[in-house]
Amino acid sequence: MNVIKSFCLMIMTIAMNQVYGQYNDLWIPDTLSGTQFNLNLVDTFAQMRPGNQTITEGVNNKFWGPTLFFNQGDTVHMNIQSFLNDSTTIHWHGMHLPAVMDGGPHQVIPPGTIWQPYWKVTNNAATYWYHPHLHMMTQEQMTKGLGGFIIVRDPIEAALALPRTYGVDDIPLALTSRRFDASNAFVTTNTSYGDYMLTNGTLNAQVSLPKQMVRLRILNAEMERAYNLGFSDNRTFYIIATDGGLVDAPTPVTRVIVGVGERIEILVDLQNDVVGSTLDLKAYNGGFSLGFPGGEPNPNGQFGSLLNNTTFTVLHINVSNPTSNPITSMPATLVNNTYWTAADATVNRTINVTNGNPGGQPFDLDNTPFALNTINKTINLNTIEKWTITNNNVFGHSFHIHDVEFKIISRTVNNVGTFDEGWKDVLYLPVNSSATFVARFDDYADPEHPFMYHCHFAPHEDGGMMGQFVVVDNSTNIQEQQEAKEFSLFPNPSKDKLHIAFQGENFEVYYIKIMDAVGRTVYMLPRPQVQNGIDISQLTPGHYFLQLTEEKTKLTTTQQFIKE
Amino acid sequence: MITRSFKSICTSLSLVLIISVVIGLQSFLLNKETIIGNPVNEFSLINVDGRKIGLNDYANAKGFIVVFTCNHCPFAKLYTDRLNALNEKYKLNGVHLLAINSMDSILYRDESFVNMQKRSKSEKYNFPYLQDGDQTVGRNFEADHTPHAYVIWKVNNQWTIQYSGAIDDNGEEPEKAKPYIENAVNALLKNEAVTESCTPSVGCKIFYRK
């Protein structure tokens, strides 16, 4: 019996290897830098497996779009144009910016629309990312590959002798997996775990890395699975950065857990490896207790997958010759972080993971499923707050908050582990545990537009495990409802630039939307810089509506213009 | 096994969430029953040449290949040559291809009647390209994505759906594809049952206005 069984298994394994066993070269996303970024959101398709192409979405045509390089201190202007079949939003994960620029579920970009957010980059040098955040559609659109990395540079990081030649000794790795149906389409419903590993969108990825110190920027871009990462020879590697910046000093580890939404930068020393030798970065996800996202043993079904409860390769590394100016040693210290402490916090909040029992309501927070028009928390500008997230529930989660980077100060299990160091915007929350962080909510008050806090498991977020907060500035008087201020558009008709003439003083624009004659939104312009007029040269001639919302009163007025 | 898998595609109780992109409303579309064998009502839609066209305009037709497609969908665009070839091949046998655009032309500027005319001309369509302006025909067929193809055949003097799904199973490599539509039409022309009568359509979701 046993003999027959193993024989069958062998045939299966061989057959699988013929189809999936070859390594494919890791896709290193293209790069964009400067202060003006043009991102086109498109429907496309890719030959991922033999047979039919897989329908994907992509930024600038690729499943997993360009890596955006920002310099701290620059003001970056994004020009997002959607050619998608469906509406979407694009969220700048980890960025500290005004809520109206944040790309949360309220900033819906319909098909054919241009959205132009901008902000001053204040984040520390680290690895961030952008991805869709349309409520109830996040899993589907993230699964299709809409998203990309953001790499922030700053002077402190730039002064350190760290690998930073992108694609050579500084490699971004977006870890995800996918399940395919019989026609090779991604499965996006009733599925939480993929059956096949995709690294930067590449199945069975391999990369050549030089025989020197190499930096890997690892992002868990999964729907639910956490990764317990390590190298196949159990070598020590060094954590140099987490979500929101460098840690104080490189931390040696042999394993690190990266939860959904989290980023980690590591240094791995390949100087003692032989050129031509190989090494695997693996997910040691076998044998975890139930509740570890990735530990459920079923090979199929909604919560199972072929990769669950197994050890699998995330990246196959071929060691190649060193570069001409290799980094050969590691700085002993990196940065001197000053963190908020519990004593700094003037407001304490608790958030409980609730519901989500099999057959019951989906997971939510504080028994309150997400509602687009409900603000769950109001935070005063410049307040340092302490939040305790408690998960006395059936499953692990990844808690993410927009606007801020926080410091985890305590946990009830595992203490504050290596993966919790540094500035964070996501925390992995195991079952039956609490985690407490402190954060300062500064710079950007907007009583109108909320930020999100939520579970970063897309199926949980889509299911309502999300809340909203506004940051308010009580030092300025909130104006009573008053008459909208008058403005006029000139020249009208207009060909290239449309100017706005304001009646009266202190006129600030909160939002401009331009709609065509049948009501399609063509431009979404949060806080547009209108001094030099609005560029309408790309519009097709015709009749348009300009809907202007004032900053102070948030009153909205609509006027018409003709594009020649 | 095979019958079951058809069933699961055509009869699965699939809860499809639609975010109606223009009006922001959500609705649930419940696909409950197999549509194979369902009757097809006569329709009359405007063609890119300005004429109204319906099934009854083809007096001696044995069957139709009805393809829901559109202008903007990258995956649908891959099938242009195949649609011309299918029509060329089968119209002499009394099986005519009709392309229907049920995409919301308010939502998508690309789907205007003028742009349909342009596309029909530039791609040298040898078949009618009909605008389903109020989406009634697409809704009645339960067309899911562009392209979504149907083979309809006369049974007891009534047009009925005999195949629903993809045109074939490989968008970019037609030479490697399993030709679902051709297989279905060939079988029907020989008075045989269609063996694979239902496959999932793959491409861009058609959103129906409420």
Ligand SMILES: [Cu+2]
């Ligand atoms: Cu969760």
